[in-house]
């Protein structure tokens with residue numbers, strides 16, 4: 001199917017005969033594959049007698065040579081999938097099979113994209129970015145401290161470089177644009193954090209998606225914010241460059257070096273918030289983050305720190 005998509009991605013008309021010849025199949029087999037593309041990938045294909053077939057919207061597919069063309073300096077090895085259950089899951093599998101880290105897993109779509117707190121990450125074909133960077137950590141819990149917050153900062157800087165103005169962070173690692181979610185970050189770990197482990201930095205960015213009836217929270221995309229279609233290969237290159245820079249700084253100086261910068265980017269700094277974990281709720285005022293990336297809350301006049309993957313922050317009605 002990818003071969004057929006690559007032939008059609010320019011958004012021009014292609015005759016059934018030419019497509020069949022290029023794929024080495026009959027015209028009726030081309031027809032079947034086209035129907036499959038439409039139903040499986042939710043793509044619209046115009047069929048015009050005498051002219052052939054045309055994708056309603058040209059496609060910008062992920063390609064390693066295109067990423068390389070946008071990249072400056074060293075790049076991580078990249079595995080690109082047309083479809084995968086989850087790029088995070090694939091990253092963990094590859095690490096388990098001995099693939100040397102760092103490496104990158106990308107996909108055009110995910111059939112079981114993982115979000116925080118057991119939620120699904122909506123992952124339509126070729127519209128967004130599903131990006132998992134796998135790192136090896138050798139015996140240093142400190143290298144994990146605040147790591148997901150550093151990833152949030154790197155994503156925020158990348159979005160700013162693409163011209164998004166009103167972007168900021170929400171503890172622990174949501175990136176918001178115009179107050180709506182544009183990126184989700186999910187870190188997953190395998191191995192022994194006190195010895196050798198692999199961590200997957202999973203990043204989902206809403207890029208060119210303009211509608212979805214599956215998302216149950218306020219969301220936006222880069223295209224909706226800027227009015228421009230974003231080249232996802234360029235986005236991969238810039239995000240990787242930004243991550244390389246911030247991860248090196250984090251390795252060297254730890255999260256404490258990011259604390260102030262992170263608090264400046266925190267959209268709910270000084271606001272009245274509720275910290276929710278299951279049915280438990282703690283009300284307080286968001287003071288910032290501690291040296292390990294935990295949330296500092298003022299609760300009944302006392303400063304307390306909180307951390308944990310199951311926690312989520314909400315703005316209080318009276319904030």
Ligand code: BTN
Nearest residue numbers: 086088114115116184185202204
């Ligand atoms: C969140 O719920 O906010 C986190 C969402 C993380 C989604 C990304 S998409 C790439 C990577 N692969 C996954 O299965 N999840 C992460």
